[in-house]
Structure formats: C-alpha cells, structure tokens
Amino acid sequence: MDNSLNLSIDRSSPIPLYHQVVKGIEAAIHSGHLIPGSKLDNEIDLAAQLNLSRPTMRKAMDELVRSGLLVRKRGVGTQVVASQVRRPLELSSLFDDLSARGSKPSTSVLTFTHIEADLPTIAALGLDAGSKVYHFTRLRKVDGKPLALMENWVRDDITTIDEAMLASQGLYGILRNAGVNFRLASQSIGAMVANDYQAPLLEAGVGSALVTMDRTALDDKGRMVETGHHVYRADNYSFEMTLVQR
Structure with a gap:
C-alpha cells in the first residue's frame, strides 16, 4: 500500500x-x-x-x-480480489442498496406478464381465486456486470406496473411511490449451483455457486404485496447480519 x-x-x-x-x-x-x-x-x-x-x-x-x-x-x-456487494439484511430493495453505496445499477426485463395467479402465488400473497398478478423476471447488473437474476410476483390491486418502469426503477421504489408502506417480510437465504439458464445470463459457469433469496413482503395494511425468488453470483455478493444475545 x-x-x-x-x-x-x-x-x-x-x-x-x-x-x-x-x-x-x-x-x-x-x-x-x-x-x-x-x-x-x-x-x-x-x-x-x-x-x-x-x-x-x-x-x-x-x-x-x-x-x-x-x-x-x-x-x-x-x-x-473482486469487490463483493455486501448487503445488510434489511427490508430494502437491491436497487436501493446498490444506489446508496454509489454503484450504478441497471436492469433488463427478461419476461413480463399480467396473469391470473396460480395456486402457489395465491397462497403466498393471500389472494382470492381468480386474482391477477404481475409476474416478471429481471437481470440486474451493477456497473455493467451481471449480479442478480430476479423473479417476482406482485398483486395488481395496488398500482399499474409496466416493463418500462421496471427497467428504470427498483420494484420497491415503484410500490412506495404508489403508497405502499412496507412493514415486514418473511425471508430465507440459501445456496444453489447455476443451471443452464442462469449461468449465461449471470456470465458464470454452469455449476458455479449462487446465493438465493426468497422473500414475501407485507405492508402496514397487512397485505402481502409481493413475493420473489432471486439468485445472485456468490463470488460478488453476500448478506450481512447483526446477531443480538437475548
């Protein structure tokens, strides 16, 4: 040095x-x-x-x-070695976290549909049968390098969402602008290896390590607003947490 x-x-x-x-x-x-x-x-x-x-x-x-x-x-x-994105375990979006640390996130919307929710999504979001949701997948890059592949389902009775919005903004920013006040989330973190679909999108080798995150977020009205399954390159991403003795 x-x-x-x-x-x-x-x-x-x-x-x-x-x-x-x-x-x-x-x-x-x-x-x-x-x-x-x-x-x-x-x-x-x-x-x-x-x-x-x-x-x-x-x-x-x-x-x-x-x-x-x-x-x-x-x-x-x-x-x-390559700098990792170190993300605190908070109720925030990846877009917001990257922006806050001075990085330049960009998003490619890979798929986007407005469809009737299937049974797992109805259960996850507490919806009535026949309800519709927005279902989309996005590739998030930071400073031009692939970091995360994100799949989300969002209830459609809060606001209208389109591909252009998702390409230019973070999901939580869109929902907060629509009046959603997030309160808590159920979240699990795990690991997997990249498959034939994920690997080329993330510019990683098939079988390379990925960090996974599944989350369902609730607002202050008790509504389950969105649920998602995200995967991240493990060589560029980690979660941080503080443990408290009780």
Whole structure:
C-alpha cells in the first residue's frame, strides 16, 4: 500500500486502529482506487508506513481476507480480489442498496406478464381465486456486470406496473411511490449451483455457486404485496447480519 491511498489513522478515535485500517482499505477497493489484482506491501512494511504494530496490521489484514476482499497467495503476497456487494439484511430493495453505496445499477426485463395467479402465488400473497398478478423476471447488473437474476410476483390491486418502469426503477421504489408502506417480510437465504439458464445470463459457469433469496413482503395494511425468488453470483455478493444475545 502506498501513500496515494491517503489512509489516515486517528489515534484519538474510540474506533480500534485495526478497524480504521480495514475501513480505509475497504473504501479504496469499493471506490476503484485499488483494483482487483492490486498487490499490497507485506504486513511489516504496511505497519511501518502507518506507524502501527505488526499484530494490529495482521488483525486488519486477516479481517479483510475473511471478508473476501483480499487473498493471500504463496509466492505472490496479498492481493485485492473482486469487490463483493455486501448487503445488510434489511427490508430494502437491491436497487436501493446498490444506489446508496454509489454503484450504478441497471436492469433488463427478461419476461413480463399480467396473469391470473396460480395456486402457489395465491397462497403466498393471500389472494382470492381468480386474482391477477404481475409476474416478471429481471437481470440486474451493477456497473455493467451481471449480479442478480430476479423473479417476482406482485398483486395488481395496488398500482399499474409496466416493463418500462421496471427497467428504470427498483420494484420497491415503484410500490412506495404508489403508497405502499412496507412493514415486514418473511425471508430465507440459501445456496444453489447455476443451471443452464442462469449461468449465461449471470456470465458464470454452469455449476458455479449462487446465493438465493426468497422473500414475501407485507405492508402496514397487512397485505402481502409481493413475493420473489432471486439468485445472485456468490463470488460478488453476500448478506450481512447483526446477531443480538437475548
């Protein structure tokens, strides 16, 4: 790491020194200042540059390796790997989360229909028989690179949705603009391997790892507004959560 990173350490701050290093390097990676493949100096040199102890620097580097931002290679040293989208477990949309972190999300609408809900969708959204829903699949890219393949079903008694809206906005933004006030969601996270359909769309190999997310969201009126099944490239995506002792 060189002086161009402008990494400053505030010894009067209550934030631990190693954590300041972690956040500084994370910021350099996410901003593109440190690109994938960049090689960092060894821990002894880094510690000397920042006037830190070697154990402090090693603790910071260990955390960055565990988070998937750095990798140690024998005979090469420590290198930056592709920056992951790290998404907090909150009731928010991927579009909103990407925009908030300064990325540039784009969306391709792959399929779009307005159809009578089938039995699983009726059950998921608590609809009456014969109700209609919007059913669509979208490919979400971030900074031009495929990240997520998303399939959703949305009840049609809230607002009108069309392909142009979905291509330019996030789903939750569309629904909030229609007056939906989201309150809670049932969500499950899992894993699968990419099949012949998913792999080329996500520019991943068949059999590569994917993160899955299934969610059904409710509003403040008690309506189950939408349900969806999303898959994400596991090498570029992860969820974050905070665990509390009770």
